[in-house]
Amino acid sequence: MFDKTLAELAQGLENGDFSSVELTQAYLDRIAAEDGKYNSFITVTGEQALEQAKAADEARATGNAGAFTGLPIAHKDIFCTEGVRTSCASKMLDNFVSPYNATVVNKFNTAGAVMLGKTNMDEFAMGSSNESSFYGPSKNPWDTDRVPGGSSGGSAAAVAAHLAPAATGTDTGGSIRQPAALCGITGLKPTYGRVSRFGMIAFASSLDQGGPMTRTAEDAAMMLNVMAGFDPNDSTCMQKDVPDYTADLSKPLTGLKIGLPKEFFPDDLNPAVAQQVQAAIKEYEALGATVKEVSLPNTALAIPAYYIIAPSEASSNLSRFDGVRYGYRCENPVDLEDLYKRSRGEGFGPEVKRRIMVGAYALSEGFYDAYYKKAQQIRRLIKQDYVNALNDVDVIMGPTTPHPAFKLGEKTSDPVAMYMEDIFTISLNLAGMPGISIPCGMTEGLPVGLQIIGNYFAEEKLLNVAHQFQVATDWHKKTPQGI
Amino acid sequence: MEWEAVIGLEIHAQLATNSKIFSGASTAFGAEPNTQACAVDLALPGTLPVFNEEALRMAVKFGLAIDANIGRTSVFDRKNYFYPDLPKGYQTSQLFFPIVGEGHVDITLEDGTTKRVGVTRAHLEEDAGKSLHDEFPGMTGIDLNRAGTPLLEIVSEPDMRSAEEAVAYVRKIHSIVTSLGICDGNMAEGSFRCDCNVSVRLKGEEEFGTRTETKNINSFRFIEKAIKGEIERQIDLIEDGGRVVQETRLYDANKNETRSMRSKEEANDYRYFPCPDLLPIVIDEDYIDVIRDNLPELPDARKARFIEEYTLSDYDAMVLSGDHHMATYFETVAKTAKDSKLAANWVMGELSKHLNQNDTTIADSPVSADQLGGLLVRIKDNTISGNIAKKVFEAMWSEGGTADEIIEAKGLKQVTDTGAIEKTVDEVIANCTKQVEQYTSAEPEKRGKMIGFFMGQVMKATGGKANPGAVTGILKKKLDALCD
Known part of the structure; x- marks a missing residue:
């Protein structure tokens, strides 16, 4: 049951193979038994989860179930949850119980989702390794001596360790994509303004964006269907229709134009990472895509x-x-x-x-x-780089991170080295465009992430491109040992 | 040495929106502490501002009223500083691109001449909450009801040269914002506040002297006093060989003096930067045109109309048109009484006297314009005399009710029945033999003045209810008859 995707679990609930209460209880039991190793949750909300699951089962029994009804997920502890501690992994908010729900949380509640708990993260989302958490670092399920990445490290670890089928994350400079890459899962940072920031504790308002962290692109599409959309409480949220992100997943990639920015393949890039990413691009060529070099000169x-x-x-x-x-x-x-x-x-x-x-x-x-x-002037140049590059190609691809997961403590004494972790992800936040990281290979037992970047509001395209890779390959199905 | 003061003013006008500038909480004054502060006002984690467009409309109205440039793109900035009644740790304001740019107003000076005062800018911002120091001994209470109330900060050029000019300018701005209906103008409740920048220099000098800023003065009278006091203090200081220090001062109304609050060195570095949670406000010509076409009458136009329509003197027209509430009140009274001169006299006389004595404003007058109009109608139709009317007004003020109700209840209706008056006159003549003798023996041309005594006696005997015209006629006839 724990290796099932959201889509598969939704089918199971629909078929009556198990109830939401059973599913939720199973995950709660697993969290209780296993999370000691990963520290991926700050707060587990068992009671509320079972209440939500019960309500979901009742809704299904009366024929009122939607696509998300009864599916358990976890929320990054940056999203305000009414009546539940919302700590942002800081001592500052260790005692803070939010009196209101973030818009994203409300949307999942309305869709009938079950919240298993609140996941670990870097304090106030500041960090790339989860080591700045007041509650101690979350561990990488592939090697618990290594970091899960950050700041949404708890969400990534929980999904990779099968403690939740999916989780929410936020991405200010790579905080969804980088931990997704290091933990071997799928993580999507939507276009700035696609997902409401209301109730998402602000780190850098003009860069922060919430998004899904899942096992597959299909699951990310299901999550984004719930998360995306205009919110009158967030002035920077776009008033733009939300498509069904699952609708175009199966479109063939024939004729897809992929741009490879030379700046994303520097000489000192980890050779194994470079090799895995190149192999993934070969796979795309096999799927009918063409490849050309592009440049993002201000990277x-x-x-x-x-x-x-x-x-x-x-x-x-x-x-x-x-x-x-x-x-x-x-x-x-x-x-x-x-x-x-x-x-x-x-x-x-x-x-x-x-x-x-x-x-x-x-x-x-x-x-x-x-x-x-x-x-801010540089920011405009960077944005223009992406706009120019995406005039010629449909998507841009490259490695999500310069190397696989590093050891706990390896970079804590050198903040600049830590900041360099986000070299391939950070510019996208400055441009405001969407990007997705999917598993595309392994090196020395650790996952490697492929980053796919698209134009503003091109989430459908990104999910389609990611999904087609996952139909053709098995990298997203790899599971850490012992899970 | 002849000194000259240079004065510039920053006025904070609370905009009369129903809800706050960045949240849906109510802006009503006087509620229980923290009952009108929502999650956004409390700056709970994760909350975001949403701009109240009504505040924008009001700011644009003001800009058009002072003939100012309207910012086609204006931007909110964050002004960062820590204070317990500033929940976010920053105030959302407009530094770089304000909604209202350069404009001007004309003020009338005491000698009747007009002076133009420049307005540098006016920008939108949010008010802070209030710190309550007295209610909790040893602690400070925080009331965030006011936090997030929209303010229009109106910054003048340093164009004023005396306290009187400064007050005339403040009155003019007050008149404009109340006429536009964008601010209730209530200074006691802090809806309209003023910070005064004052410096002095020798007359003829080009350079400005070092200025001080006196904060949050909440009445026209205090503004005048505070500026006068500050000018004197600065002149005395310099003449004694001292030097004015750039600082923020507070006005103490009880002692009628300003005192230092903080020096420039202690001033904050506000680290202004554009607020990333709010989009720039972009407005087009159509938006501005619609507001311009719907502007209400402004004080200058109203004054001209009052002179024309009600044949008021320049002075009366200025006083009555200056305050929006007073102008509306006056017009209602004049229309009801159908006598603008009588209405002007009563509004500027009896009513204003009572307002001042009771330290209240015309908006809170216990006697409504309709009620005062009703009283004047009874003067006009000879139901009561002017003197009785003052008594009726007194009763209306303190007890409430219409003039007719009070006249009826107190039996103040004027006696016009000549038979009844003749009877009283006969009694007075019979009782005042000494005065009658003086009258009859006086030169005929002096008798006119002496009739006042008898008049008083008759009025006393009738409780003031006798028609004064009728009494005079009858007295004259009867007394003159005795002389023959």
């Missing part, structure tokens, strides 16, 4: 620009965590300044503090033009 500027814009926005977004109204407050503050300094000093971890400092510095008087404004 090298993406990381510096990102590390101005994202921390700048974060420094402002995280100002609300001040110990006044909710969240962590220091003991016995002597005055207001002490309350602020110690609540924030004690409540935030080192990586969050580092980014707040960088952002506050970049925005400060006299530096704004040199840093923030310049970074």
